[in-house]
Amino acid sequence: MESIVHVCNGESTADSLSLADLPGDIRVWADALDQGPVLPVSDEEHWRLRGEFWASRGFRDSDGRLAAYDHGVDEAAGAEELILWFEHDLYDQLALIRLLARLARRGLPAQLTIVSIDRHPEVPDFHGLGELRPEQLAELWPRRTPLARDAIDEAITAWIAVTAPDPRALPFLTKRIKALPFLAGALERQLEEFPDPTSGLSRTERQVLAAVARGEAGAADLLRAAHAIDPRYTLTDGVLLWTLHTLGRCGFLEGAPAGAPSAAGLAALHVTVTARGREALAGAIDRVRACGIDDWRGGVHLTGKGPVWRWDGPQRRLIER
Structure with missing residues (x-):
């Protein structure tokens, strides 16, 4: 040694x-x-x-x-x-x-x-x-x-x-x-990264969806936009692809990876936001209740259409909804 x-x-x-x-x-x-x-x-x-x-x-x-x-x-x-x-x-x-x-x-x-x-x-x-x-x-x-x-x-x-x-x-x-x-x-x-109390979106999901709504369509632009506003979370290619896949499965995006995300399709990626996606950004749709969730935050399994643990940032508290 x-x-x-x-x-x-x-x-x-x-x-x-x-x-x-x-x-x-x-x-x-x-x-x-x-x-x-x-x-x-x-x-x-x-x-x-x-x-x-x-x-x-x-x-x-x-x-x-x-x-x-x-x-x-x-x-x-x-x-x-x-x-x-x-x-x-x-x-x-x-x-x-x-x-x-x-x-x-x-x-x-x-x-x-x-x-x-x-x-x-x-x-x-x-x-x-x-x-x-x-x-x-x-x-x-x-x-x-x-x-x-x-x-x-x-x-x-x-x-x-x-x-x-x-x-x-x-x-x-x-x-x-x-x-x-x-x-x-x-x-x-x-x-x-826990779902929002109203929209059901995690911070990463919300940031990616908002960037697409602003016109960022390609992977490089989305990664750059995320890095500019989120220094405590380095968005990787893999996390971006999976986030886009999830948002696409919920009907919030067009052009998102439909199957298991693959890095091979990253360069050709071109996504756009749907009307349903804009509703989600406005808090008119609860992502968890609308399309369910199956994700982990450490030891917490977020699954189903609720109730699940959510993070209320302004009130600095976790709630089940």
């Missing part, structure tokens, strides 16, 4: 780190925990459930890959120093709390540090560490900070709340978390 091990959430960051001339080994841990079931179960059951979910989205053999990621981090805990490279957004923060909760349970390394940023002076429209050049990552290395016990305890508490079948602890945590600077904002963003 190397005396120093870096763990990052994605291949692009790992590739740049490998060119940054930093000491130590590099491990990747990557799973989009904002998607699909995330339950308080054994490792084997977790890998199985996650693998089944990703297989339903067209990604085969994910269970073995996820198991390998976990085993890699378990081994890395034996290093003298373990450095976590995780940025501010929901994707990275959910991964961070899972890893910290796991390390706390299985054994912490001698020294645990983190590089975590939400901006960079040389990247005005910063989205993540994977955008940075190797020399920019190398400059962040001396700025890594130790993860104290209070940060680890916050991660454990947040992970329990995220994986619970009842989400009502999450709004309280967004006000109490202090040691992990970006976690409260990420949990707030997690709550915004």
Whole structure:
């Protein structure tokens, strides 16, 4: 085992780190925990459930890959120093709390540090560490900070709340978390993915539908529009395709992927909003009651045509409707 091990959430960051001339080994841990079931179960059951979910989205053999990621981090805990490279957004923060909760349970390394940023002076429209050049990552290395016990305890508490079948602890945590600077904002963003009390749309669904209604028809334009207004949630190609598929199935869009979404059709994508979609944006149609839902927010299974948990942003409360 190397005396120093870096763990990052994605291949692009790992590739740049490998060119940054930093000491130590590099491990990747990557799973989009904002998607699909995330339950308080054994490792084997977790890998199985996650693998089944990703297989339903067209990604085969994910269970073995996820198991390998976990085993890699378990081994890395034996290093003298373990450095976590995780940025501010929901994707990275959910991964961070899972890893910290796991390390706390299985054994912490001698020294645990983190590089975590939400901006960079040389990247005005910063989205993540994977955008940075190797020399920019190398400059962040001396700025890594130790993860104290209070940060680890916050991660454990947040992970329990995220994986619970009842989400009502999450709004309280967004006000109490202090040691992990970006976690409260990420949990707030997690709550915004619950259906709206009136329209039944998640924030991502509403933003995508609104962008199409403004005339954004192609994938590149939709991704750019989402990134411009939603820095805590990096919309990926896969999430965009699945969101368009869902909105199309509800009759809100024309030209959306009809079957299981495929990245192959991304370049040719051209979608337009329907009259029914404009009604949904205006809150005249409840998406959940109109076409049902079958989705997960951590440990919460949103299913059927209601009642389901919904997030009332202005009132900052979860309701069942």
